[in-house]
Amino acid sequence: MTEIIQKVKNLSIGFKSKKGEEILILRNISTNIKKGETVGIVGESGSGKSTLALAMMGYVKHGLYTIGGECEFNSSNLLKMKNRDLEKIRGRKIAMIPQNAGQALTPNLKIGYQIDEALQLHSDLKEEEREQKISELLNKVRLPSPETIALRYPHELSGGQQQRVAVAMALAGTPDLLLLDEPTTGLDVTTQAHVLELLNFIAKDTGTSMVYVSHDLGAIAQVSDRIIVMYSGEIVLEGPSRDILKKPIHPYTYGLLKSIPKLSLAGLPQSMPGSQPQPGTIHRGCSFFDRCDFSEEKCKSNSPQLEYLEELNTSVRCFNHKSLMNDSQVNQTVNKIKTSLQDKEILNISEVSISYAKQNLLDQVLNRISDDNPTVKDININIKKGETIALVGESGSGKSTILKSIAGLLRTKGGIIKFDQKRNLSSDLKERDPNDLRIIQLIFQNPDESLNPNHTVEEIIAQPLKLYFGLKGEELKKNIIELLQKVRLGEFYMSRYPRQLSGGEKQRVAVARAFAAKPDIILCDEVTSALDVSVQAAVLNLLQQLKEDFGTTYIFVSHDLAVVRAISDRVAVLYQGRLCEVGPSKDVYQFPSHPYTEVLLGAVLEPDPDIKPKLVAEDIVEEKPPQKGCSFQGRCSRILGDICKSEVPPWQITNSGNSIRCHIPLKELQKEQIN
Amino acid sequence: MKLDNIYQEEKKSNFAKVYEIIITMASRPSGFIGLSILIFHIILAFISPYIAPYDFKAINPTLMLQAPSAEYWFGTDDLGRDVFTRTILGGRTALTITFFGSLIALLWGGLLGIFCGLVGGKTDDIVMRIVDAFLSIPWILAMLLIVSLLGTSTEVLIPALGFFYGKGIVRVARAATHDVIAKDFIVSARARGHSNFSIIWYEIIPNVRDAILVEGAMRWSWMLLGFSSLSFLGFGVSPPTPDWGLMISNARGLMSFAYWSVIAPIVGLSSLIIGINLTADAFAKALGIDRSTKAPV
Numbered sequence: 003m004t005e006i007i008q009k010v011k012n013l014s015i016g017f018k019s020k021k022g023e024e025i026l027i028l029r030n031i032s033t034n035i036k037k038g039e040t041v042g043i044v045g046e047s048g049s050g051k052s053t054l055a056l057a058m059m060g061y062v063k064h065g066l067y068t069i070g071g072e073c074e075f076n077s078s079n080l081l082k083m084k085n086r087d088l089e090k091i092r093g094r095k096i097a098m099i100p101q102n103a104g105q106a107l108t109p110n111l112k113i114g115y116q117i118d119e120a121l122q123l124h125s126d127l128k129e130e131e132r133e134q135k136i137s138e139l140l141n142k143v144r145l146p147s148p149e150t151i152a153l154r155y156p157h158e159l160s161g162g163q164q165q166r167v168a169v170a171m172a173l174a175g176t177p178d179l180l181l182l183d184e185p186t187t188g189l190d191v192t193t194q195a196h197v198l199e200l201l202n203f204i205a206k207d208t209g210t211s212m213v214y215v216s217h218d219l220g221a222i223a224q225v226s227d228r229i230i231v232m233y234s235g236e237i238v239l240e241g242p243s244r245d246i247l248k249k250p251i252h253p254y255t256y257g258l259l260k261s262i263p264k265l266s267l268a269g270l271p272q273s274m275p276g277s278q279p280q281p282g283t284i285h286r287g288c289s290f291f292d293r294c295d296f297s298e299e300k301c302k303s304n305s306p307q308l309e310y311l312e313e314l315n316t317s318v319r320c321f322n323h324k325s326l327m328n329d330s331q332v333n334q335t336v337n338k339i340k341t342s343l344q345d346k347e348i349l350n351i352s353e354v355s356i357s358y359a360k361q362n363l364l365d366q367v368l369n370r371i372s373d374d375n376p377t378v379k380d381i382n383i384n385i386k387k388g389e390t391i392a393l394v395g396e397s398g399s400g401k402s403t404i405l406k407s408i409a410g411l412l413r414t415k416g417g418i419i420k421f422d423q424k425r426n427l428s429s430d431l432k433e434r435d436p437n438d439l440r441i442i443q444l445i446f447q448n449p450d451e452s453l454n455p456n457h458t459v460e461e462i463i464a465q466p467l468k469l470y471f472g473l474k475g476e477e478l479k480k481n482i483i484e485l486l487q488k489v490r491l492g493e494f495y496m497s498r499y500p501r502q503l504s505g506g507e508k509q510r511v512a513v514a515r516a517f518a519a520k521p522d523i524i525l526c527d528e529v530t531s532a533l534d535v536s537v538q539a540a541v542l543n544l545l546q547q548l549k550e551d552f553g554t555t556y557i558f559v560s561h562d563l564a565v566v567r568a569i570s571d572r573v574a575v576l577y578q579g580r581l582c583e584v585g586p587s588k589d590v591y592q593f594p595s596h597p598y599t600e601v602l603l604g605a606v607l608e609p610d611p612d613i614k615p616k617l618v619a620e621d622i623v624e625e626k627p628p629q630k631g632c633s634f635q636g637r638c639s640r641i642l643g644d645i646c647k648s649e650v651p652p653w654q655i656t657n658s659g660n661s662i663r664c665h666i667p668l669k670e671l672q673k674e675q676i677n
Numbered sequence: 678m679k680l681d682n683i684y685q686e687e688k689k690s691n692f693a694k695v696y697e698i699i700i701t702m703a704s705r706p707s708g709f710i711g712l713s714i715l716i717f718h719i720i721l722a723f724i725s726p727y728i729a730p731y732d733f734k735a736i737n738p739t740l741m742l743q744a745p746s747a748e749y750w751f752g753t754d755d756l757g758r759d760v761f762t763r764t765i766l767g768g769r770t771a772l773t774i775t776f777f778g779s780l781i782a783l784l785w786g787g788l789l790g791i792f793c794g795l796v797g798g799k800t801d802d803i804v805m806r807i808v809d810a811f812l813s814i815p816w817i818l819a820m821l822l823i824v825s826l827l828g829t830s831t832e833v834l835i836p837a838l839g840f841f842y843g844k845g846i847v848r849v850a851r852a853a854t855h856d857v858i859a860k861d862f863i864v865s866a867r868a869r870g871h872s873n874f875s876i877i878w879y880e881i882i883p884n885v886r887d888a889i890l891v892e893g894a895m896r897w898s899w900m901l902l903g904f905s906s907l908s909f910l911g912f913g914v915s916p917p918t919p920d921w922g923l924m925i926s927n928a929r930g931l932m933s934f935a936y937w938s939v940i941a942p943i944v945g946l947s948s949l950i951i952g953i954n955l956t957a958d959a960f961a962k963a964l965g966i967d968r969s970t971k972a973p974v
Contacts, residue, residue, distance in 0.1 A: 451862065
C-alpha cells in the first residue's frame with residue numbers, strides 16, 4: 003500500500019452569520035491523498051473546492067474558521083499548528099500554484115529574482131548553487147532560453163509563460179504535495195493544453211502528489227488519477243478517474259457530464275435544472291434533491307451517507323447509485339438545433355479593418371486612421387438572417403474587436419458594414435440613428451459587470467423599453483414580466499438586485515435586456531464562459547429557444563470550440579485579426595481545415611480520459627500580425643517556405659462550401675491531417 | 678422627466694438604507710464617538726440661542742478676565758463677555774457656512790469630475806489642467822483676495838469656500854468614475870445610445886455617490902479648519918459675532934494669564950473637527966470604502 007501523505011478527517015469549515023448561526027462551507031470531509039498521485043477536485047463555484055484545497059495547506063480564509071476535524075500532514079494536524087511551524091511546511095513540503103499567475107508574481111521584480119527568493123526561503127542551497135538551480139527549474143517547466151527569461155519582468159511574459167514560472171517557483175522547495183487552484187482557467191485553449199501536459203510530465207518526473215482544483219472536467223480528466231466531486235460543501239463522489247468519467251454513479255456527476263458540449267456531437271446538450279443551494283439553506287435531506295432526476299421520497303428527508311463500494315473502489319453519496327450503476331455509459335442526447343436560416347442576408351461585413359495604433363497629430367487633425375498593419379484586416383463575412391455565426395480564436399485574435407465595431411463602439415479604419423443590404427451602418431456610434439442602435443444588441447461575458455449593481459432587475463430591463471419604445475407605467479411592467487417569463491424567470495425577480503441572483507440568473511437578465519430592444523442581431527461575447535458547466539447548457543438552450551421564437555441572428559464569439567460546435571450554423575476562425583477559415587460548422591470541424599483550426603481542435607480538452615489533446619504547434623504568443631504573407635506563418639507546423647512569408651494565401655473552397663485560406667492545396671492538406 | 682419616477686420608487690428604500698448605514702456606523706466605537714460629538718454640536722448649534730445664559734455682546738468692564746466660576750462657567754474675556762455663551766454660540770456660523778460650502782463643493786466638484794471621467798479626451802485634458810492650476814494656488818491667499826474685494830458676508834464666504842474645496846473633489850470623482858466606466862454596463866448603455874446625461878445620472882452617479890459623499894465629509898472638516906483660520910486672520914465673520922477662530926485670535930495674547938478665554942473655543946473647534954473626521958471614517962467603512970487602501974487622487 004502506498005504511503006498516505008495528507009489525511010483529511012471529518013473536516014468542517016464554516017462561518018457565523020449575522021444572526022449567530024453556524025453556516026458550513028465544508029461539511030464533514032474525509033479523504034486521503036497518497037504519495038505520487040494526482041487528485042482532481044471538481045465542483046461548481048461555491049461547492050467548497052478551493053476552501054478544501056487551502057485547508058490542505060493549513061490555511062483557512064479570513065472570516066471562516068474550522069468547526070471540526072483535522073488535516074493531517076506527516077501525522078501533524080495543520081489546522082492546529084502555529085504560524086511559525088506552518089511556515090516551515092508551506093513552500094517546502096506543500097506548495098501552491100495560484101489561478102492567476104500574472105497577479106501572483108510581483109510586477110516589479112525580475113523572474114530570476116523571484117525564483118531565487120523562493121529558493122532562499124525553501125531550500126538550503128548556497129548562492130552559487132541557487133543560480134544553477136534557477137535555470138534548471140526554468141528548463142524543467144520548458145521555458146525557452148532560461149537565462150533570458152530570468153532577466154525579464156512578469157509583464158514581459160505571456161500568460162502561459164507566467165503560469166510556467168509559477169510552477170517553477172512552486173517546485174523550488176521540492177514539495178511533496180502540490181496544490182493547484184484552477185491553474186489553467188484564465189489561459190487560452192492551446193496554452194492550457196500545453197500547461198496540463200507539463201503538469202503531467204512533472205507529476206511523473208518528480209513523483210510529487212498533486213491536488214488539482216478545477217471546475218473544468220475536461221482539464222481534470224487529463225491530469226488526475228482520482229477524482230473527488232464536490233457539491234454544496236460535501237463529497238458526493240470519489241473514485242478512480244476513468245470510472246467516474248466513463249460511468250458516473252452519482253446523479254450530479256451524471257448530469258454534469260451530460261451537460262458538457264462535446265466536439266463529436268452537433269447540437270445542444272441537455273441542461274441540468276436549478277442551481278446549487280446556498281450554504282446554510284440545507285437542513286434536511288440530500289442537497290442535490292431538487293435537481294435530481296432519480297430522486298425519491300426518502301431523499302427529501304434523509305441525507306445519504308458517503309458509501310464505500312469495494313468492487314469499484316469508489317465512494318458515493320446517493321441512495322440510488324445502484325440504478326445508475328446498471329445504466330450503461332453516459333448517453334448524451336442532444337437537442338438538435340433547428341436552423342431558421344433564411345436566404346436573405348442581414349449583415350454584410352466587407353473589407354473591414356480596425357486599428358488600435360496611436361494616431362499622430364496630422365491624422366488626428368484630418369480625422370483619419372493610417373496604419374499599414376492594422377490589428378484586424380480584410381474581414382469579409384456575409385451573415386444570413388436567422389443564422390448563428392461564431393467567431394473563434396485565441397485571445398488577441400480580434401474576435402471581440404470585430405464585435406465592438408459591429409456594435410459601433412469602435413471606429414473601423416476602413417470597410418463597410420451594411421445592414422439588410424440597404425443601410426450602411428456608420429462606424430461612429432454618434433452618427434447611428436436610434437433605430438440602427440436598436441437592431442444590434444450586445445450580451446457580455448460577465449453578467450456581474452454588465453448589470454449595474456445599483457439597479458433592480460426591473461430597472462435594468464426597463465431601460466431599453468423606455469429608450470426605444472417610450473413605454474411607461476402598466477404597459478412597461480407588463481412587457482418586463484413578459485420578457486422575464488421568456489427567459490424563465492418569475493415575476494418576483496423584478497425587485498431583486500443583481501447581487502441577489504446566481505450567475506445563471508444574472509445572465510438571463512442580461513439576455514432579457516438584449517431582447518427587450520426587439521433586435522435583429524444579437525452579439526454574444528463569450529456569454530457562457532463565466533458560468534458553471536451545468537448553467538452553461540441551460541443558457542445555451544435558452545438562447546437557441548429565443549432564436550427560434552424571434553428569428554434573431556446571433557454573432558457568437560467564443561474560445562470554446564465545443565460550445566461553438568453545439569450552437570452555431572457557421573464558424574469563422576480568426577488568427578491575429580485575419581480570417582483563416584469560414585464555413586458551415588460541421589465542415590470546419592472536419593479535415594481538411596486550416597492548420598490553425600487544426601491546432602485549436604487538437605487542444606480541446608474533453609472530459610474523457612481516452613481523448614488526449616494533440617499538441618500540434620508551439621504555444622508562442624505573437625504580439626503583432628506579420629507585415630506580409632500568411633498570418634499564421636509564425637506558428638504553423640505545415641509551413642511550405644517562402645511563399646507563406648511573402649504572399650497572403652488565397653481562399654480555397656471545399657466541395658461543402660468551406661473556405662480555407664492556405665497555400666497548401668486542399669487535397670494535400672486533408673491527406674496530411676488525417677495521418 | 679422619465680427618470681423622476683424611478684427615483685421616487687427608490688425613495689422609500691433609501692430611508693431604510695440611511696437608517697441601516699447610521700446603525701452600522703454607530704456599532705463601531707470610533708463611529709459612535711464621532712457621531713455623538715457631531716450630533717452634540719449640531720444640537721447645540723440649534724438650541725444655543727435659547728440656552729445661552731448671557732447676551733453674547735454684553736460688555737462689562739467690571740468683569741474683565743474673570744476666572745471660571747459658578748456664575749461664569751468658562752470665565753469672561755478681555756471685554757467682560759461671558760466665554761461660555763460665546764463658545765456655545767461660536768459654532769453656529771462655522772457649522773452653517775461650512776455645511777453649505779461643502780454642499781456646493783460636492784455638487785460642482787462631483788459633477789465636473791464625473792463629466793470629465795466620462796467624456797475623456799481633450800475636454801478632460803483641458804479641464805483637469807485648469808483644476809491643477811487652481812490646486813497650485815495657495816487657497817488662503819486667494820481667499821484673502823476674494824474676501825478683501827467682496828467683503829466677508831456669508832453670501833461671499835459660502836461660494837468661495839465651496840469653490841476652493843471642490844477642486845480636490847473633482848479629482849476623486851473623476852477617479853471613481855474611471856473605475857465605473859470600464860464596466861460593461863456602461864458600454865452596454867453607450868451601445869444602446871443613451872445620452873451622456875442619462876448615463877451620468879442613471880448609471881454612474883449611483884455607483885460613485887458613496888465615494889464622493891465620503892470625500893465631501895472629509896472636506897467638511899478641512900473646510901471648518903480653513904474657515905476658522907480665516908476668522909483667526911480677521912477675514913472670516915466680523916466682530917462682535919461670536920466665532921471660535923475670532924475668539925482664539927482675540928484671546929491669544931492673554932493666554933499666559935487668562936487661559937480660559939482661549940481654551941474653550943479651541944476645545945470647541947477641535948472636538949468638532951475630530952467628530953466630523955471620525956464620522957466620515959465610520960461612514961466610509963459602513964459603505965464599504967476603505968480609505969486606508971484607497972488614497973484620494
